[in-house]
Amino acid sequence: MIQLLSNYIYAFLHPFKTHSLLSAVGEHAGAVQEKRQFQLVDNIPNEVLEAEDTELAFVDAMSVSWIFIVIQGIYSLFAIHLGYEAFSMVHGEEEGLTSLLIPNFHSQGKSLVFWGILLQIVFYPVFVWFLTRVWGSFIKFFADLFEVEGEIDKKTNQVVNHSLVSYTFYILPVFGTMAQGIGMLFYLYAGLKNNFKFTHLQSLVILVSPVIFVGFSVVLLSVMVLMVVISL
Numbered sequence: 001m002i003q004l005l006s007n008y009i010y011a012f013l014h015p016f017k018t019h020s021l022l023s024a025v026g027e028h029a030g031a032v033q034e035k036r037q038f039q040l041v042d043n044i045p046n047e048v049l050e051a052e053d054t055e056l057a058f059v060d061a062m063s064v065s066w067i068f069i070v071i072q073g074i075y076s077l078f079a080i081h082l083g084y085e086a087f088s089m090v091h092g093e094e095e096g097l098t099s100l101l102i103p104n105f106h107s108q109g110k111s112l113v114f115w116g117i118l119l120q121i122v123f124y125p126v127f128v129w130f131l132t133r134v135w136g137s138f139i140k141f142f143a144d145l146f147e148v149e150g151e152i153d154k155k156t157n158q159v160v161n162h163s164l165v166s167y168t169f170y171i172l173p174v175f176g177t178m179a180q181g182i183g184m185l186f187y188l189y190a191g192l193k194n195n196f197k198f199t200h201l202q203s204l205v206i207l208v209s210p211v212i213f214v215g216f217s218v219v220l221l222s223v224m225v226l227m228v229v230i231s232l
Helices: 002-013 015-035 046-051 058-090 095-101 105-122 124-145 152-171 176-194 200-231
Strands: none
Touching: 002 015, 002 058, 002 152, 015 152, 015 176, 058 105, 058 124, 058 152, 058 176, 105 124, 124 152, 124 200, 152 176, 176 200
16 A cells, blocks of 8 residues: 555656656567567666556556545535625625525535535546546547557556546646646656657647547537528
8 A cells, every 4th residue: 555655656766767667677578578678677777677566557547646636526516615605694684695606505506515515526536437438539530640669558558547647636726637637747747758669749749639529529510500490
């Protein structure tokens, strides 16, 4: 457990170095396999030895990041409670206005918010699994397009799994969600740049590709709907 937390924190603080080490491990394994010869421990590069146990598996990264999802849920409940209490204090004498804007919030509303946050926490593993699969599909597509050599599947898993450390930003009140979104792109970029050895431009193209894909899909769907409406 201590080793897992240490690897998680190291990946969070040193994303570029982490992926450089992981890339070195992959290159070393490929070289040994290509030469078809046994290599003594003394001949193994220090950076390979250093990176032996630094890789985060999906379950490991997801489990630790889940803690920060719980923290964010607690923040959300606390913020909503403070907001309600502040509104009640300001408009305490205007019961009509309070009832109009937040009817039955104290009972029904809080219950709905609580269950919404609870479901978000419970289904986080499913959501993040889907998220990593989507990013993995885009990365693999461009890895094939750019003719990347080596174990593409392994590199892809390393990049998307290590990007989950971005959920650590949820420890920040208010700005945590925004910081996590930006942070995830940053950690993905670190993996694309130092693990896959993509150029700066190639990495940026991969990062914006989901937005382009969604935009193209929306336009295509809109055109299809428009054609159906016109044909009626």
